[in-house]
Amino acid sequence: MRRLLIVLLLGIGLAGGARAAIDTYTFSSDAERERFHDLTKELRCPKCQNQDIADSNAPIAADLRREIHRMLQDGQSDQQIVDYLVARYGDFVRYKPPLNARTALLWYGPAGLLLGGLLVLGVIVVRRRRVERTPSAARLDDDERARLAALLAHEERDTPYP
Amino acid sequence: MKRLILLLPLAIFLGIAVFLYRGLFLDPAELPSALIGKPLPAFSLPSVDEPGRTFTVADLKGPALVNVWATWCVACKVEHPVLNDLAGRGVTLYGVNYKDDTAAAQKWLKEFHNPYRLNVSDTQGTLGLDLGVYGAPETFLIDKHGVIRHKYVGVIDERVWREQIAALYQGLVDE
Numbered sequence: 001m002r003r004l005l006i007v008l009l010l011g012i013g014l015a016g017g018a019r020a021a022i023d024t025y026t027f028s029s030d031a032e033r034e035r036f037h038d039l040t041k042e043l044r045c046p047k048c049q050n051q052d053i054a055d056s057n058a059p060i061a062a063d064l065r066r067e068i069h070r071m072l073q074d075g076q077s078d079q080q081i082v083d084y085l086v087a088r089y090g091d092f093v094r095y096k097p098p099l100n101a102r103t104a105l106l107w108y109g110p111a112g113l114l115l116g117g118l119l120v121l122g123v124i125v126v127r128r129r130r131v132e133r134t135p136s137a138a139r140l141d142d143d144e145r146a147r148l149a150a151l152l153a154h155e156e157r158d159t160p161y162p
Numbered sequence: 163m164k165r166l167i168l169l170l171p172l173a174i175f176l177g178i179a180v181f182l183y184r185g186l187f188l189d190p191a192e193l194p195s196a197l198i199g200k201p202l203p204a205f206s207l208p209s210v211d212e213p214g215r216t217f218t219v220a221d222l223k224g225p226a227l228v229n230v231w232a233t234w235c236v237a238c239k240v241e242h243p244v245l246n247d248l249a250g251r252g253v254t255l256y257g258v259n260y261k262d263d264t265a266a267a268q269k270w271l272k273e274f275h276n277p278y279r280l281n282v283s284d285t286q287g288t289l290g291l292d293l294g295v296y297g298a299p300e301t302f303l304i305d306k307h308g309v310i311r312h313k314y315v316g317v318i319d320e321r322v323w324r325e326q327i328a329a330l331y332q333g334l335v336d337e
Binding site: 046087092120 | 174190294295
């Protein structure tokens with residue numbers, strides 16, 4: 001039992017060491033750590049296109065992590081930090097692009113297409129319903145009705161057509 | 163009219179197809195600088211060549227090219243002869259030695275010739291950060307008021323110079 005306890009304690013010590021090696025930033029509170037985590041997750045590394053700043057090993061991402069940490073320590077708000085980076089790297093660094101004239105198509109395009117599709121589907125369904133509700137004979141005009149009568153008359157007399 | 167409505171889905175499909183097809187050939191690595199039209203950020207950094215001397219943004223007088231470079235940057239080595247050539251043709255070049263070892267930078271300039279009118283030593287990368295630099299080489303074209311007019315990411319070769327920068331530079335000189 002005692003040995004197990006020692007092993008466990010040693011294990012915990014190791015885990016702590018490994019964690020410190022990855023995360024070298026110190027935070028004054030858990031809330032601040034949380035903000036740092038969220039910010040580096042939602043900002044994109046300018047160098048390595050499809051990674052966020054938290055994920056990337058690129059030197060620029062490390063610099064930006066350090067910069068974000070520094071700004072958090074300075075007591076700046078999330079918005080100030082994002083604005084600071086956008087001023088330097090453009091909207092590119094944000095994974096969530098702002099809504100403006102240039103990005104309207106991006107934001108509303110898919111919804112617009114979906115609405116268009118639903119509209120077309122609705123029109124087709126309504127039309128088909130209307131056609132089905134009217135009796136079939138009523139859908140024929142006078143000429144067609146005459147032809148139908150003629151065809152049926154042939155059939156009744158059992159003569160080859162025509 | 164009915165015919166036209168029947169053709170509408172095809173037209174929409176073709177529109178989207180053309181749109182997406184164009185997207186295939188856009189370079190996603192190309193990000194426009196957020197600093198175009200803005201003045202160079204302020205700084206106060208030491209010189210690479212003359213120890214003890216400090217440069218500020220007022221020392222970078224346009225029209226000129228501000229070239230961000232480093233000795234660890236392989237592409238910069240490729241670019242360097244072109245910069246030497248441009249300097250020889252009278253183009254004003256300023257260097258920002260980005261996150262580099264100053265001694266190595268001095269050695270490089272001695273070995274490969276120095277095309278820069280002056281060289282700012284940005285060992286911490288603070289000026290680079292303010293410039294929105296995310297790698298090297300990057301080159302900014304500034305006008306006589308120190309406003310950034312154009313940014314080129316990557317190696318400037320003879321063709322890039324001729325097709326993308328030369329006319330802009332000449333325009334700023336004539337301004």
